[in-house]
Amino acid sequence: MKVITGNRLLDGEVVWLGENGSWVELLSQARVLEGSDELAAALEVARQSLADRVMVDVYEIDVTVEDGRVVPVRLREIIRAAGPTVLPHLGKQARTATA
Amino acid sequence: MYRYDEFDQEFVDQRTAQFADQVRRRLAGELSEDEFKPLRLMNGLYLQLHAYMLRVAIPYGTLNGRQMRKLAHIARTYDRGYGHFTTRQNIQFNWPRLEDTPRILQELAEVEMHAIQTSGNCIRNVTADHFAGAAADEIADPRPYAEILRQWSSIHPEFTFLPRKFKIAITGAPHDRAAVQVHDIGLQLARNDAGEIGFVVFVGGGLGRTPMIGRKVRDFLPEEDLLAYSEAILRVYNRYGRRDNKYKARIKILVHETGLEELKADIEAEFDKIRHGVLRLPEEEVHRIEAYFAPPTLEVLAVTDAAVEARKASDAAFAQFVAHNLNPHRVPGHVSVTISMKPIGGIPGDASDAQMDVIADLAERYGHDEIRISHEQNVILPHVAIRDLPALFDVLVEHKMAEGNAGLITDIIACPGMDYCALATARSIPVAQEISERFGNAERQAEVGELKIKISGCINACGHHHVGHIGILGLEKKGEEFYQITLGGSANEESSIGKIVGRGFSSETVVDAIETLVDTYLGLRTSKEETFLDAYRRIGEEPFKEALYGIG
Numbered sequence: 001m002k003v004i005t006g007n008r009l010l011d012g013e014v015v016w017l018g019e020n021g022s023w024v025e026l027l028s029q030a031r032v033l034e035g036s037d038e039l040a041a042a043l044e045v046a047r048q049s050l051a052d053r054v055m056v057d058v059y060e061i062d063v064t065v066e067d068g069r070v071v072p073v074r075l076r077e078i079i080r081a082a083g084p085t086v087l088p089h090l091g092k093q094a095r096t097a098t099a
Numbered sequence: 100m101y102r103y104d105e106f107d108q109e110f111v112d113q114r115t116a117q118f119a120d121q122v123r124r125r126l127a128g129e130l131s132e133d134e135f136k137p138l139r140l141m142n143g144l145y146l147q148l149h150a151y152m153l154r155v156a157i158p159y160g161t162l163n164g165r166q167m168r169k170l171a172h173i174a175r176t177y178d179r180g181y182g183h184f185t186t187r188q189n190i191q192f193n194w195p196r197l198e199d200t201p202r203i204l205q206e207l208a209e210v211e212m213h214a215i216q217t218s219g220n221c222i223r224n225v226t227a228d229h230f231a232g233a234a235a236d237e238i239a240d241p242r243p244y245a246e247i248l249r250q251w252s253s254i255h256p257e258f259t260f261l262p263r264k265f266k267i268a269i270t271g272a273p274h275d276r277a278a279v280q281v282h283d284i285g286l287q288l289a290r291n292d293a294g295e296i297g298f299v300v301f302v303g304g305g306l307g308r309t310p311m312i313g314r315k316v317r318d319f320l321p322e323e324d325l326l327a328y329s330e331a332i333l334r335v336y337n338r339y340g341r342r343d344n345k346y347k348a349r350i351k352i353l354v355h356e357t358g359l360e361e362l363k364a365d366i367e368a369e370f371d372k373i374r375h376g377v378l379r380l381p382e383e384e385v386h387r388i389e390a391y392f393a394p395p396t397l398e399v400l401a402v403t404d405a406a407v408e409a410r411k412a413s414d415a416a417f418a419q420f421v422a423h424n425l426n427p428h429r430v431p432g433h434v435s436v437t438i439s440m441k442p443i444g445g446i447p448g449d450a451s452d453a454q455m456d457v458i459a460d461l462a463e464r465y466g467h468d469e470i471r472i473s474h475e476q477n478v479i480l481p482h483v484a485i486r487d488l489p490a491l492f493d494v495l496v497e498h499k500m501a502e503g504n505a506g507l508i509t510d511i512i513a514c515p516g517m518d519y520c521a522l523a524t525a526r527s528i529p530v531a532q533e534i535s536e537r538f539g540n541a542e543r544q545a546e547v548g549e550l551k552i553k554i555s556g557c558i559n560a561c562g563h564h565h566v567g568h569i570g571i572l573g574l575e576k577k578g579e580e581f582y583q584i585t586l587g588g589s590a591n592e593e594s595s596i597g598k599i600v601g602r603g604f605s606s607e608t609v610v611d612a613i614e615t616l617v618d619t620y621l622g623l624r625t626s627k628e629e630t631f632l633d634a635y636r637r638i639g640e641e642p643f644k645e646a647l648y649g650i651g
């Protein structure tokens with residue numbers, strides 16, 4: 001399973017590709033891709049976002065689903081999805097805690 | 100301190116305007132990311148794990164209250180209320196928005212600051228001893244030379260596209276606090292028999308993937324030859340440095356592959372061609388720049404102050420602070436004060452906007468408006484009267500900057516690691532925090548004595564782990580963080596690269612391993628005066644290995 005991620009051009013915010021070609025700020029809203037066709041189509045959308053200057057960088061990452069939650073495989077991506085582990089009041093983890 | 104002249108100011112203003120236009124063109128689609136990326140990097144703007152990151156140069160680590168207050172303002176207005184002091188005496192902001200960066204650079208230019216040459220394959224911010232101009236053991240203030248080098252290297256047309264980045268460090272004292280031997284060029288001020296100033300020159304030091312101690316190429320380079328000789332080194336490097344492999348592109352590799360004697364001959368030959376030309380440094384120019392660094396007029400005062408002594412007797416935390424955070428000043432009755440940016444359990448080098456404002460106030464009130472950033476990620480007030488220490492300390496306590504741990508085991512250097520850095524293979528900060536907690540007790544760390552722990556989150560070694568008495572390198576193994584420990588590194592006048600002690604440790608066990616090493620040292624030292632590094636150099640790695648891994 002994969003999701004597409006990247007940073008938004010204007011403010012650098014970490015985002016993931018969601019439904020209908022939108023870019024979402026929380027991993028929980030990302031669209032989970034299964035199989036190479038879905039991935040290829042999603043990457044095409046992502047590349048268009050680069051061309052449209054919405055995004056500055058896009059790439060795919062491996063994820064698993066645990067208890068219905070999407071979890072990145074690599075620690076790097078877990079930290080990107082949450083914020084610095086040493087400052088829990090900053091980054092997305094602060095939002096998800098109150099959401 | 101140095102003040103911009105009209106050329107400096109015009110150049111920085113122009114550069115700021117250019118960058119504003121480049122950002123505009125990027126957002127309008129006239130520049131692609133491939134075109135824009137080198138431009139933003141030239142202005143210190145990186146893309147990191149969570150966001151953009153702006154690295155602002157603090158030339159040779161020197162700034163004043165007004166500049167510090169501006170950094171606080173930027174942290175508060177455009178970022179998330181804090182900044183991070185780095186091992187290159189710079190400051191990084193972790194969350195700026197691309198669209199705000201032109202405005203940030205404008206604000207910096209208002210106080211004679213910028214982010215130029217904090218990235219890219221050029222000559223980077225020249226670093227210097229953080230006690231420059233104040234230390235009792237100093238031959239001369241190295242900063243005028245650092246400033247001369249800054250002016251020479253700023254957008255030097257020949258050296259804007261070097262094979263790789265290039266770092267110069269300079270110290271004015273025989274006791275090297277600027278780690279000059281692990282820089283591409285290291286300069287150590289010296290005096291010859293005639294009493295003239297010159298430099299011991301080291302070339303090819305560096306950390307990263309292939310750590311090397313710089314090799315001495317000159318015992319005494321006369322002052323007037325500083326620029327011509329530096330130019331000669333850079334030309335030889337620019338011509339022969341490898342461009343085919345970025346991991347082999349630093350000058351240290353060139354020194355290694357070419358051999359010192361041949362390279363020295365190349366440098367001398369190049370130097371011979373240009374030594375009598377425009378780069379010869381006229382004495383008047385040195386004096387002109389020196390005048391900017393004229394030390395504040397300090398009254399000679401009593402070296403002991405009754406109130407300070409009384410406070411020491413009654414307040415253990417103050418006594419710790421006095422014991423560890425003061426450096427001898429050349430003017431009696433004064434000291435240089437290290438404000439620790441390493442609170443117990445805190446993030447090494449981070450300062451909040453409020454703390455930066457307080458530092459600015461303190462510098463103005465007690466420190467003749469001078470502030471330094473050390474490569475050890477602390478803040479220094481170089482000129483403080485001893486009698487002002489209690490009042491200064493009280494303010495530091497109030498703002499959680501009063502830890503009396505400079506040079507001790509909790510005064511840890513740590514790079515941002517995987518909590519921020521896109522290149523990281525593991526986190527560094529949590530390891531630093533856990534070590535700090537473990538040894539945070541004041542008596543315990545004072546008992547352990549001088550011990551420099553340095554942590555990097557990947558092989559790039561921004562946390563200088565190779566030259567830590569204990570170095571920790573965070574790596575990734577099968578998807579897990581894992582930490583390699585080196586022993587015996589040092590970055591002073593007797594620099595050495597640490598040796599890997601054995602197999603690495605998981606994030607759960609690495610701090611226990613550090614404690615085992617420290618306990619082993621405590622059991623083996625001849626006396627309290629024998630530091631960890633001394634003991635290691637005397638007895639070697641075996642007892643430490645044995646303690647960590649058992650026998651066989």
Ligand code: SF4
Binds near residue numbers: 514520522524556
């Ligand atoms: S050492 Fe590696 S992880 Fe640490 S700041 Fe440098 S590049 Fe990033």
